[in-house]
Amino acid sequence: xxxxxxxxxxxxxxxxxxxxxxxxxxxxxxxxxxxxxxxxxxxxxxxxxxxxxxxxxxxxxxxxxxxxxxxxxxxxxxxxxxxxxxxxxxxxxxxxxxxxxxxxxxxxxxxxxxxxxxxxxxxxxxxxxxxxxxxxxxxxxxxxxxxxxxxxxxxxxxxxxxxxxxxxxxxxxxxxxxxxxxxxxxxxxxxxxxxxxxxxxxxxxxxxxxxxxxxxxxxxxxxxxxxxxxxxxxxxxxxxxxxxxxxxxxxxxxxxxxxxxxxxxxxxxxxxxxxxxxxxxxxxxxxxxxxxxxxxxxxxxxxxxxxxxxxxxxxxxxxxxxxxxxxxxxxxxxxxxxxxxxxxxxxxxxxxxxxxxxxxxxxxxxxxxxxxxxxxxxxxxxxxxxxxxxxxxxxxxxxxxxxxxxxxxxxxxxxx
Amino acid sequence: xxxxxxxxxxxxxxxxxxxxxxxxxxxxxxxxxxxxxxxxxxxxxxxxxxxxxxxxxxxxxxxxxxxxxxxxxxxxxxxxxxxxxxxxxxxxxxxxxxxxxxxxxxxxxxxxxxxxxxxxxxxxxxxxxxxxxxxxxxxxxxxxxxxxxxxxxxxxxxxxxxxxxxxxxxxxxxxxxxxxxxxxxxxxxxxxxxxxxxxxxxxxxxxxxxxxxxxxxxxxxxxxxxxxxxxxxxxxxxxxxxxxxxxxxxxxxxxxxxxxxxxxxxxxxxxxxxxxxxxxxxxxxxxxxxxxxxxxxxxxxxxxxxxxxxxxxxxxxxxxxxxxxxxxxxxxxxxxxxxxxxxxxxxxxxxxxxxxxxxxxxxxxxxxxxxxxxxxxxxxxxxxxxxxxxxxxxxxxxxxxxxxxxxxxxxxxxxx
Numbered sequence: 018x019x020x021x022x023x024x025x026x027x028x029x030x031x032x033x034x035x036x037x038x039x040x041x042x043x044x045x046x047x048x049x050x051x052x053x054x055x056x057x058x059x060x061x062x063x064x065x066x067x068x069x070x071x072x073x074x075x076x077x078x079x080x081x082x083x084x085x086x087x088x089x090x091x092x093x094x095x096x097x098x099x100x101x102x103x104x105x106x107x108x109x110x111x112x113x114x115x116x117x118x119x120x121x122x123x124x125x126x127x128x129x130x131x132x133x134x135x136x137x138x139x140x141x142x143x144x145x146x147x148x149x150x151x152x153x154x155x156x157x158x159x160x161x162x163x164x165x166x167x168x169x170x171x172x173x174x175x176x177x178x179x180x181x182x183x184x185x186x187x188x189x190x191x192x193x194x195x196x197x198x199x200x201x202x203x204x205x206x207x208x209x210x211x212x213x214x215x216x217x218x219x220x221x222x223x224x225x226x227x228x229x230x231x232x233x234x235x236x237x238x239x240x241x242x243x244x245x246x247x248x249x250x251x252x253x254x255x256x257x258x259x260x261x262x263x264x265x266x267x268x269x270x271x272x273x274x275x276x277x278x279x280x281x282x283x284x285x286x287x288x289x290x291x292x293x294x295x296x297x298x299x300x301x302x303x304x305x306x307x308x309x310x311x312x313x314x315x316x317x318x319x320x321x322x323x324x325x326x327x328x329x330x331x332x333x334x335x336x337x338x339x340x341x342x343x344x345x346x347x348x349x350x351x352x353x354x355x356x357x358x359x360x361x362x363x364x365x366x367x368x369x370x371x372x373x374x375x376x377x378x379x380x381x382x383x384x385x386x387x388x389x390x391x392x393x394x395x396x397x398x399x400x401x402x403x404x405x406x407x408x409x410x411x412x413x414x415x416x417x418x419x420x421x422x423x424x425x426x427x428x429x430x431x432x433x
Numbered sequence: 434x435x436x437x438x439x440x441x442x443x444x445x446x447x448x449x450x451x452x453x454x455x456x457x458x459x460x461x462x463x464x465x466x467x468x469x470x471x472x473x474x475x476x477x478x479x480x481x482x483x484x485x486x487x488x489x490x491x492x493x494x495x496x497x498x499x500x501x502x503x504x505x506x507x508x509x510x511x512x513x514x515x516x517x518x519x520x521x522x523x524x525x526x527x528x529x530x531x532x533x534x535x536x537x538x539x540x541x542x543x544x545x546x547x548x549x550x551x552x553x554x555x556x557x558x559x560x561x562x563x564x565x566x567x568x569x570x571x572x573x574x575x576x577x578x579x580x581x582x583x584x585x586x587x588x589x590x591x592x593x594x595x596x597x598x599x600x601x602x603x604x605x606x607x608x609x610x611x612x613x614x615x616x617x618x619x620x621x622x623x624x625x626x627x628x629x630x631x632x633x634x635x636x637x638x639x640x641x642x643x644x645x646x647x648x649x650x651x652x653x654x655x656x657x658x659x660x661x662x663x664x665x666x667x668x669x670x671x672x673x674x675x676x677x678x679x680x681x682x683x684x685x686x687x688x689x690x691x692x693x694x695x696x697x698x699x700x701x702x703x704x705x706x707x708x709x710x711x712x713x714x715x716x717x718x719x720x721x722x723x724x725x726x727x728x729x730x731x732x733x734x735x736x737x738x739x740x741x742x743x744x745x746x747x748x749x750x751x752x753x754x755x756x757x758x759x760x761x762x763x764x765x766x767x768x769x770x771x772x773x774x775x776x777x778x779x780x781x782x783x784x785x786x787x788x789x790x791x792x793x794x795x796x797x798x799x800x801x802x803x804x805x806x807x808x809x810x811x812x813x814x815x816x817x818x819x820x821x822x823x824x825x826x827x828x829x830x831x832x833x834x835x836x837x838x839x840x841x842x843x844x845x846x847x848x849x
Contacts, residue, residue: 028643030469032460033614033650037451039474044448053446054481058455058472061641069471089626090633091641128623130630169644171822198449207544210505214546217506225477225507227444228585234449297726298717301735305713308788308820316741319717319733321726325774358741372724404724406587 018051018188021073025084025094026168027060038083038166038173044271045177047194047238049185051079061085066097074101074161079185084168086151088130094165095154099138102158109137112152119150144180148172155184162188194240195247197255200272201265202232202417209233212261221250231274231413235262267420274416275303281423282313289419290358292318292329292350294341295368295383299412315358326350330357342367342378344395347386355388362422363388364415371404380404383411387422394422434467434604437489441500441510442584443476454499454582454589460687461593463610463654465601467495477501482513490517490577495601500584502567504546510581511570515554518574525553528568535566560596564588571600578604610656611663613671616688617681618648618833625649628677637666647690647829651678683836690832691719697839698729705835706774708734708745708766710757711784711799715828731774742766746773758783758794760811763802771804778838779804780831787820796820799827803838810838 022042028034039056046053054077059069066085073080085094099106112135120127134151137143144153144164149172154165164181166173201209206228213235217224226235237254241247259266268277282289293300301317304310320326323341327333330353331346339345350365368383369375381400386393396418400410438458444450455472462469470493475485482501489496501510515522528551536543550567553559560569560580565588570581580597582589617625622644629651633640642651653670657663675682684693698705709716717733720726736742739757743749746769747762755761766781784799785791797816802809812834816826 026643027639027641028650028652029456030459030472031463031612031652031654032456032458033652034643034645035451035453035456040445040448040451042448043446047447053476055485056446056474058474060469065470087643088623089642090630128627130623130626196447207504207546210546211544214506223443225443226505227442227450227503229450234444236444236447236449238447296718297721298714298719298733298735299721301714302712302718302824303714305715305735305737305786305824306821310713311737314737316737317714317733317735319714319721319735321721321730321732325732328773357744370721405722408718408721 018079019077020046020051020053020079020081021077022053022056023069023073023080023082024056024058024168025061025066025082026058027062027091029058029084030060037170038168041170041174042081042083042177045182047196049182050192050194051185052194061091061093063093063097063100066093067100070097070101070163074163078161079188080161080163081181082163082165083173086134086153086165086167088128088134088150095133095136098141098154098156098163098165101163102138102140102156104138104140106136106138108132109135109143112137112143115145115152116150144176146172147175147179153180155181192240192242193244193247194238195244195251196236196238196270197251197258198234198236198270199258199262199266200231200234200268200274201262202267203265204233204262206233209235209262209265213258216254216257219254222254224254232265232267232417267417274413274420276307278416278420278423279304279307279310279313281420283309285423287362287423288313288315288360289362289364290315290317290354290360291364291366292320292326292331292354293364293366294320294326294350295370296366296408296412296415297321297370299408300364300366300415303412303416315360318354320350329353340376340378342369342375342382342384344384344386344397347384348388348393348395349386351386351388352393361389362419364419366411366415368407368411370407381407383407383414385411385415385418387418389422434495435493436462436467436469436495436497437493438469438472439485439489439496439498440472440474440584441477441482441498442474443478443507445474445500446476453586454584457586457590458497458499458593461598463612465598466608466610467601468610477507477509479509479513479516482509483516486513486517486579490579494577495604496577496579498579498581499589502550502569502581502583504544504550504566511549511552514557514570514572514579514581517579518554518556518572520554520556522552522554524548525551525559528553528559531561531568532566560592562588563591563595569596571597608656608658609660609663610654611660611667612652612654612686613667613674614650614652614686615674615678615682616647616650616684616690617678618683619681620649620678622649625651625678625681629674632670632673635670638670640670648681648683648833683833689723690829690836691723694832694836694839695720695723695726695729697836699725701839703778703839704729704731704776705778705780706731706733706770706776707780707782708736708742708747708770709780709782710736710742710766711786712782712824712828712831713737713786715824716780716782716831719828719832731776734770736766745769756792756794758785758791758798758800760800760802760813763800764804764809764811765802767802767804768809777805778835780835782827782831784823784827786823797823799823799830801827801831801834803834805838
């Protein structure tokens with residue numbers, strides 16, 4: 018089964034909104050054996066929208082759209098689909114009742130504009146929206162399926178999970194696509210490519226790699242008639258990749274570094290406290306994205322000034338002698354966070370996020386300290402980029418160093 | 434001038450990577466008078482890529498691509514463009530020298546794989562990549578321009594800014610597109626729509642609105658032969674929108690709430706300290722995304738346990754009597770952060786990010802306290818969603834309340 022995804026909204030074409038719906042849906046399709054042909058983003062323009070729908074439905078058996086189902090005058094997805102299949106919309110009384118009920122529960126009167134959200138066409142049925150007013154559309158005509166879902170991710174995700182995906186499974190094809198991704202850190206793209214180049218031209222296996230903030234990701238993908246055959250194709254490649262990349266791998270598939278770290282903290286029964294300067298809260302935010310992180314993360318200090326660092330236990334002599342942006346202060350921040358909050362591990366980060374250099378240290382300079390029962394270590398980096406990226410990369414580096422510490426991969430690093 | 438954007442990479446179609454390049458480029462085009470027709474995302478498949486390029490170059494005068502310029506075997510953008518224009522690639526010695534020099538400066542040997550990054554076609558010239566190994570391509574043929582840029586945003590952005598955009602300005606068309614966006618908070622999409630419905634059918638002006646985490650954004654867009662005419666069309670609509678939405682507007686165009694707050698803090702010479710629980714560092718991270726925030730942001734505490742809250746000055750009796758997730762504790766966190774760090778304003782956030790409820794409080798419960806010279810106030814919300822969204826929304830709400838406080842818009846709110 019071949020699919021197209023269409024994200025609809027002038028705000029996307031104007032660059033005002035980053036479309037996260039297409040990536041969400043794209044990730045759902047391979048395990049269902051559905052092959053994504055293309056993602057298209059198009060504005061709320063009835064003619065362009067109709068053209069994109071036309072092309073997508075010629076190319077694919079399944080067209081998934083998000084956006085353009087709102088109550089306002091620039092929401093035109095329903096109109097465009099009706100035009101594509103050549104049908105006239107009518108007011109669906111069941112949808113209207115549900116819509117009125119939704120507003121009643123919110124204790125609000127239903128604005129007139131919302132009435133059009135209860136429109137439907139003869140080939141369609143409406144899909145329940147548990148989180149918002151816009152019902153989706155499921156349209157089947159001439160062997161093609163068109164599914165229209167609302168744009169807000171908070172509405173679209175539950176609609177996909179509870180309504181659309183289960184229905185699509187009934188139409189699922191006989192083939193299966195399996196992928197395995199290895200998330201690595203410590204090797205560049207070219208170096209990795211040379212390590213695994215001989216696997217690139219294997220029959221039945223497609224290999225890909227791409228660089229991201231957490232390191233380079235290597236992905237193997239196979240397609241077969243059933244799960245068993247797909248496994249048979251994937252397993253030897255997977256084993257070979259593990260053999261070649263072993264030490265550089267920190268996770269597979271959709272594993273996220275902070276979750277891997279969290280699992281390892283929990284498994285070892287360890288606790289963590291941090292004091293961060295240039296990352297400004299991003300390290301704490303990253304750690305606490307993990308459900309259950311309160312079991313091992315005790316607290317964080319965002320010490321944006323020297324007085325705060327000192328008030329929270331950093332030795333003023335170190336700041337005086339080495340400067341606030343120094344390996345010594347990073348280590349002392351780690352030590353102090355660990356001691357004051359009584360945890361097994363402490364992390365300290367100090368550096369220069371920009372826009373200006375600090376005490377002669379250029380933007381991008383970052384020192385990371387780790388304090389644990391075995392002593393205190395540090396890592397120094399210089400990132401060649403702007404504020405937002407310095408915060409991101411320094412945070413990622415701190416998580417990688419914590420991971421290495423937990424896995425006993427590294428005991429110390431020489432220096433600056 | 435009409436344009437298409439193509440983002441290339443199997444990782445995008447597999448849902449493993451969110452494409453931020455297309456929105457970045459999309460936002461650059463309207464001020465240059467370039468009208469974006471469509472954004473397409475396609476995998477590293479030479480046939481699909483060629484088809485998308487073919488369609489885009491038929492539809493548009495300008496095709497911008499990102500991705501697929503890397504050194505690995507699945508990087509095929511150069512090949513697809515060569516195929517589109519029917520030309521054969523040759524090794525460009527100037528690019529090769531530059532490539533070798535880049536590796537020399539990094540103190541690394543150039544892997545063989547990278548040689549192909551120095552390929553070129555007769556209709557093309559290479560574009561300098563100041564941040565990476567892959568040069569871009571600028572191809573002009575049959576009145577069409579195709580510009581291929583690398584995928585990593587850290588390489589693409591500087592290439593666009595210093596090389597591509599200045600060149601494109603020379604081809605700039607005679608028409609100008611102007612937009613004005615108003616960022617609002619406090620009114621729903623339907624309610625806003627009813628307020629401004631009469632403006633939707635104005636000639637020459639296209640109006641749009643969409644809901645996002647920071648509230649609903651309303652955008653007016655005009656197109657004219659020159660800047661003066663465009664201004665003449667836009668100004669009355671802008672004035673009318675300001676009149677209708679006045680109190681709900683917190684910013685315009687690409688203004689970001691944390692930057693607006695930062696400017697206002699600086700203007701009033703105020704300082705800020707925070708203590709956050711359920712947002713886990715995201716509030717501090719958001720505040721410190723702003724360059725220069727160190728001038729007003731003194732520090733943040735991520736108090737993930739009751740002991741930490743108490744160690745940092747929260748009254749244990751309040752936690753005992755009202756629970757850690759209570760308006761009283763939120764206000765005391767704000768008070769304590771303000772007093773301990775000696776700032777003008779303190780913010781406290783406590784709540785339940787999930788996955789489990791806490792002390793009988795359901796997931797999504799959030800209390801925000803603000804302490805300032807005039808006293809202490811609080812706001813309570815209940816967000817109906819999962820961990821990541823609770824953190825985001827609570828952070829955004831805290832920033833909005835801080836904004837309202839700074840603008841003297843609100844003195845207090847009744848209660849839970």
